[in-house]
Amino acid sequence: MNRPQYSSAEKQDNSRYVAYRFYTETIEVNRMSALAFFEAGETFYKGKRFFWQNPEKTFTLVGLGHAHVLTASNHQGRFEDVKSNWQSLCKQIVNEEHFVEPILFGGFSFDPLNKSKSIWREFPEAYFAVPTFQLVIKNDRAYISIHLITKKEDTFPEFEALRKERDKLIHAAQVSEPVAYKKPEVTGREELKKDSYLSSIDKVTGVIKAKQADKVVIARVLRLDFDKSLSSSSALYQVSKEQPESFLFGLESEEQFFFGATPERLVKVEDRQALSTCLAGSTPRGKTVEKDNELGNELLNDRKNRSEHQYVVDMISKVFSIHCSEQFVPKKPKLMKVRDIQHLYTPVEGELKQGSNLIDLVRDLHPTPALGGEPRQSALSLIRQYETMNRGFYAAPIGWIDAKGDGEFAVAIRSALLDGKEAYLYAGGGIVEDSTPESEYAETWVKFRPMLRALGGQLSDES
Ligand SMILES: C=C(O[C@@H]1C=C(C(=O)O)C=C[C@H]1O)C(=O)O
Numbered sequence: 001m002n003r004p005q006y007s008s009a010e011k012q013d014n015s016r017y018v019a020y021r022f023y024t025e026t027i028e029v030n031r032m033s034a035l036a037f038f039e040a041g042e043t044f045y046k047g048k049r050f051f052w053q054n055p056e057k058t059f060t061l062v063g064l065g066h067a068h069v070l071t072a073s074n075h076q077g078r079f080e081d082v083k084s085n086w087q088s089l090c091k092q093i094v095n096e097e098h099f100v101e102p103i104l105f106g107g108f109s110f111d112p113l114n115k116s117k118s119i120w121r122e123f124p125e126a127y128f129a130v131p132t133f134q135l136v137i138k139n140d141r142a143y144i145s146i147h148l149i150t151k152k153e154d155t156f157p158e159f160e161a162l163r164k165e166r167d168k169l170i171h172a173a174q175v176s177e178p179v180a181y182k183k184p185e186v187t188g189r190e191e192l193k194k195d196s197y198l199s200s201i202d203k204v205t206g207v208i209k210a211k212q213a214d215k216v217v218i219a220r221v222l223r224l225d226f227d228k229s230l231s232s233s234s235a236l237y238q239v240s241k242e243q244p245e246s247f248l249f250g251l252e253s254e255e256q257f258f259f260g261a262t263p264e265r266l267v268k269v270e271d272r273q274a275l276s277t278c279l280a281g282s283t284p285r286g287k288t289v290e291k292d293n294e295l296g297n298e299l300l301n302d303r304k305n306r307s308e309h310q311y312v313v314d315m316i317s318k319v320f321s322i323h324c325s326e327q328f329v330p331k332k333p334k335l336m337k338v339r340d341i342q343h344l345y346t347p348v349e350g351e352l353k354q355g356s357n358l359i360d361l362v363r364d365l366h367p368t369p370a371l372g373g374e375p376r377q378s379a380l381s382l383i384r385q386y387e388t389m390n391r392g393f394y395a396a397p398i399g400w401i402d403a404k405g406d407g408e409f410a411v412a413i414r415s416a417l418l419d420g421k422e423a424y425l426y427a428g429g430g431i432v433e434d435s436t437p438e439s440e441y442a443e444t445w446v447k448f449r450p451m452l453r454a455l456g457g458q459l460s461d462e463s
């Protein structure tokens with residue numbers, strides 16, 4: 001193999017990354033299972049892996065190892081920090097000729113100002129990584145890149161070692177016996193603070209009736225216990241089998257693993273075209289086609305669900321009007337039907353203005369009223385006051401951005417945090433004036449289903 005190409009012109013800027021240089025090399029490989037590649041990193045990169053697949057299945061991304069980590073703990077500048085640190089790092093890329101861009105993957109916490117006790121000990125307020133080994137499967141072709149970000153002058157020996165390691169990983173992913181995944185044994189299940197959750201719905205509807213807010217999203221958490229520690233690859237394998245129409249994501253941080261199958265796009269940017277999805281308002285799937293259509297039509301015409309939805313459309317359109325020169329918003333929602341649930345859905349499209357980028361949109365969109373509420377600040381303080389947990393990365397942006405500025409973020413719902421022999425599952429719903437604790441509680445069970453099905457622990461009497 002050749003040496004990585006070194007560019008002669010060293011780049012300088014004033015960022016604190018000035019001392020780093022960013023070496024990359026990409027090869028095309030035979031199409032391989034992305035999960036097998038993730039699994040191949042089990043021994044040496046556990047705790048430093050991620051997985052992503054879009055619902056269209058046209059883009060799959062796996063990262064093994066950390067070439068560089070970007071984190072932030074202060075709430076004010078966390079989006080700006082990630083944006084500017086990534087931009088500075090990209091300016092230091094030595095091998096300019098890459099046909100696959102280096103990618104930064106990670107997420108933000110939902111609300112850094114929420115001071116409730118948190119089980120998310122390994123997840124700072126922003127947590128992103130450039131992987132050492134990056135697998136991209138795009139348009140049916142598979143590419144593996146090595147990333148080395150270093151201050152050292154002589155990178156040749158290190159790069160050679162990484163090439164050997166890459167070849168081992170490819171070999172393992174292609175020829176190892178597929179691991180036989182079994183659902184772990186669930187030994188316990190607890191709805192944490194169920195009563196406080198139910199009474200919080202009452203309190204919040206009261207606050208809304210008193211006109212202190214229009215909509216507030218309230219969520220709750222369900223804990224499952226297992227007889228042994230759960231493996232990240234097996235959890236991903238189960239969701240990928242069972243939730244084919246959603247974004248699949250997984251993010252390891254040391255021994256904690258956050259994963260999920262979300263239908264909700266926060267925002268995607270490709271060649272400066274931006275796309276967001278308003279998703280709010282829910283009803284279950286029907287057992288027959290007729291029942292399913294009946295439920296869908298009721299949802300399309302239901303006053304309470306339409307109002308939950310409209311707050312999201314108005315807010316996302318407003319943010320798009322700031323960052324986009326042209327925007328397109330359909331007048332009425334459609335239905336998005338996923339395996340367990342149907343939602344009201346409105347896509348919003350626009351063309352990015354000069355000077356705006358993907359992270360600006362993520363910063364201004366998060367949280368939309370689909371997961372926060374309206375008005376945003378009142379909703380956030382009501383969530384801090386009434387919600388019975390700390391959301392961590394649940395309901396927050398998770399996704400990727402490349403060196404060109406293309407990328408996509410989803411809203412991390414229908415998700416769970418694995419922590420040793422425990423899993424914490426999250427679900428919530430938009431509370432408006434005419435919400436009731438009973439129907440919101442029922443809606444959360446439907447939203448827990450993707451994770452319950454993946455992990456086990458679903459009781460047969462749950463509708
Ligand atoms: C809060 C969740 O989902 C959100 C709330 C919805 C609702 O209340 O109708 C619908 C889709 C999501 O925007 C969740 O899945 O936990």
Ligand SMILES: [Mg+2]
Binds near residue numbers: 280430
């Ligand atoms: Mg709802």
